[in-house]
Amino acid sequence: MKERNVKFKGKRMGELIFIGMGLYSEKSMSVEALEIARSVDLIYLERYTSIMPGLNVARLRNLLGRDDIIEVKRSDLEENMYKIISEAQSKKVAILIPGDPFIATTHMAIRVEAEKKGIKTRVIHGVSILTAIPGITGLHAYKFGRVVTVTFPNGGRLSETPYDVTKTNLKCNLHTVLLLDIRVEEGRYMTIKDAISILEELESIRGEGVFSDDRLVIGIARAGSPDCKVRADILCNIKTLDFGPPPHCIVVPASLHFTEAEALVVLAKAPKEIVMRMVVK
Amino acid sequence: MKERNVKFKGKRMGELIFIGMGLYSEKSMSVEALEIARSVDLIYLERYTSIMPGLNVARLRNLLGRDDIIEVKRSDLEENMYKIISEAQSKKVAILIPGDPFIATTHMAIRVEAEKKGIKTRVIHGVSILTAIPGITGLHAYKFGRVVTVTFPNGGRLSETPYDVTKTNLKCNLHTVLLLDIRVEEGRYMTIKDAISILEELESIRGEGVFSDDRLVIGIARAGSPDCKVRADILCNIKTLDFGPPPHCIVVPASLHFTEAEALVVLAKAPKEIVMRMVVK
Numbered sequence: 344m345k346e347r348n349v350k351f352k353g354k355r356m357g358e359l360i361f362i363g364m365g366l367y368s369e370k371s372m373s374v375e376a377l378e379i380a381r382s383v384d385l386i387y388l389e390r391y392t393s394i395m396p397g398l399n400v401a402r403l404r405n406l407l408g409r410d411d412i413i414e415v416k417r418s419d420l421e422e423n424m425y426k427i428i429s430e431a432q433s434k435k436v437a438i439l440i441p442g443d444p445f446i447a448t449t450h451m452a453i454r455v456e457a458e459k460k461g462i463k464t465r466v467i468h469g470v471s472i473l474t475a476i477p478g479i480t481g482l483h484a485y486k487f488g489r490v491v492t493v494t495f496p497n498g499g500r501l502s503e504t505p506y507d508v509t510k511t512n513l514k515c516n517l518h519t520v521l522l523l524d525i526r527v528e529e530g531r532y533m534t535i536k537d538a539i540s541i542l543e544e545l546e547s548i549r550g551e552g553v554f555s556d557d558r559l560v561i562g563i564a565r566a567g568s569p570d571c572k573v574r575a576d577i578l579c580n581i582k583t584l585d586f587g588p589p590p591h592c593i594v595v596p597a598s599l600h601f602t603e604a605e606a607l608v609v610l611a612k613a614p615k616e617i618v619m620r621m622v623v624k
Numbered sequence: 625m626k627e628r629n630v631k632f633k634g635k636r637m638g639e640l641i642f643i644g645m646g647l648y649s650e651k652s653m654s655v656e657a658l659e660i661a662r663s664v665d666l667i668y669l670e671r672y673t674s675i676m677p678g679l680n681v682a683r684l685r686n687l688l689g690r691d692d693i694i695e696v697k698r699s700d701l702e703e704n705m706y707k708i709i710s711e712a713q714s715k716k717v718a719i720l721i722p723g724d725p726f727i728a729t730t731h732m733a734i735r736v737e738a739e740k741k742g743i744k745t746r747v748i749h750g751v752s753i754l755t756a757i758p759g760i761t762g763l764h765a766y767k768f769g770r771v772v773t774v775t776f777p778n779g780g781r782l783s784e785t786p787y788d789v790t791k792t793n794l795k796c797n798l799h800t801v802l803l804l805d806i807r808v809e810e811g812r813y814m815t816i817k818d819a820i821s822i823l824e825e826l827e828s829i830r831g832e833g834v835f836s837d838d839r840l841v842i843g844i845a846r847a848g849s850p851d852c853k854v855r856a857d858i859l860c861n862i863k864t865l866d867f868g869p870p871p872h873c874i875v876v877p878a879s880l881h882f883t884e885a886e887a888l889v890v891l892a893k894a895p896k897e898i899v900m901r902m903v904v905k
Contacts, residue, residue: 366749367656369655370656370659371654371655372654373646373652373654373751374651374653374654374655374687375652377655406655443751443755443758443759445758445762445765446758448758448764448765448766452883454762455762455883455886455887455890455891458891466759468646468751468759470644470750470755473754473755473765474724474727474749477726477727478642478724478725478747479747483729484726484728484729484771485729485770485771485772485773487770487771488770488798489767489768489769489798490765490766492766511796515770515796517769567749602729609739
């Protein structure tokens with residue numbers, strides 16, 4: 344019994360901490376995140392689930408005052424996760440993650456596995472694109488439905504999920520966030536223009552008017568960055584615009600409250616006559 | 625023409641910056657937020673839209689190195705917003721806000737009014753409860769439906785919106801976040817226990833089984849704080865638990881992916897047999 348206790352105590356000395364870095368640069372980290380990242384025994388950096396446009400690893404090293412930041416690949420946190428879990432049994436280990444650590448579901452597996460082995464885990468939440476969108480667009484946070492990702496065609500096959508989710512949300516009078524596929528390790532990221540081509544192709548297959556030419560959509564590039572670009576207009580106009588570097592996303596608004604319409608005009612240069620038509624009387 | 629340009633330039637010198645402070649304490653602010661808050665001409669602090677359990681104004685003053693932080697009431701940012709807007713015409717003005725600045729819709733009006741007057745506005749996003757919930761519970765972020773607030777009865781009348789929203793989300797197989805009413809200026813905040821009483825009363829009126837005794841719910845207290853408490857169990861068990869100080873919220877899960885069920889067992893002490901029944905085969 345004594346031995347078990349000692350063993351247990353030994354295990355509890357380690358810790359696995361997931362740190363969300365937010366949307367833009369190393370300075371998007373919270374003060375709390377910074378203090379933890381400076382003090383842990385081992386620190387990993389994951390940059391494959393999203394793009395932080397202003398993140399510079401040299402500046403991050405400088406800010407943390409440490410040159411031992413280890414960059415990990417997807418395989419390090421998936422197939423080979425037990426290496427890091429085993430390190431966290433006796434050491435304080437932090438993993439730096441773009442945005443919020445658990446908006447991409449991929450990191451929950453390593454957290455749950457660690458907890459099952461009796462390792463304490465902790466989360467330092469980060470700002471996520473999902474939080475940022477109401478502030479960028481002026482759309483009310485409680486009027487969003489389910490979020491969905493537009494993915495690159497898989498062997499030529501298009502997923503119809505973005506079509507179905509947007510259709511259901513519109514029917515329930517809810518706004519839809521369409522996240523766009525990012526494959527950092529392959530150097531591919533989907534632009535708003537790419538995504539609209541896919542959505543138009545889905546429209547030509549389904550023909551239910553969810554992504555018709557005159558559908559109001561909002562294009563957002565680099566949410567949370569100083570050069571964030573946001574434009575609201577009908578689909579066929581948005582697809583002609585250049586939104587610049589990634590990450591990009593799209594919002595499909597349902598009918599609007601008057602204050603939402605006004606915010607879209609002021610913040611996203613929406614054509615007044617188009618958004619005013621969508622206001623519920 | 626020249627005069628107009630000069631006037632315009634004069635106006636552009638000011639700026640109105642909305643700074644999200646995140647969920648827990650002054651250290652939940654990002655490094656970027658801190659740098660801006662230290663450098664602006666005027667700084668306001670709003671503490672009525674949510675509760676940050678670890679926020680201490682003296683420590684905040686210390687962290688920002690300034691003793692001129694002005695605490696505002698709701699009326700200062702609503703009826704009397706033009707005072708601050710007018711200050712922002714020539715000065716850099718920041719408003720510190722709990723969580724993310726625009727998850728509560730109340731602050732969008734002042735932002736839009738300022739922009740309409742030609743004043744530059746900026747948002748430093750903060751961590752919000754809505755971002756934090758997937759990380760705390762292990763539920764997948766893309767499986768949440770519309771969020772809703774359970775409000776205190778208004779003159780004895782209960783809003784049925786939480787019932788309708790949860791019912792619709794369950795029908796679409798989506799999880800529901802129930803935020804609980806907080807009236808900081810009146811010193812009232814709704815606990816999980818209070819909210820469940822209201823939900824049970826709605827159930828007795830509607831009788832459609834949305835909030836039956838055996839409904840799986842997750843109680844979350846102090847999300848983003850070091851002493852965050854999260855428990856998943858059936859409604860009639862959750863209502864007997866003491867979750868401690870605010871803020872509280874409730875999540876009603878729809879059917880679960882296997883990994884979600886496993887995470888609820890590990891992270892929220894959910895009874896295994898209950899969550900496993902909810903796993904979609």
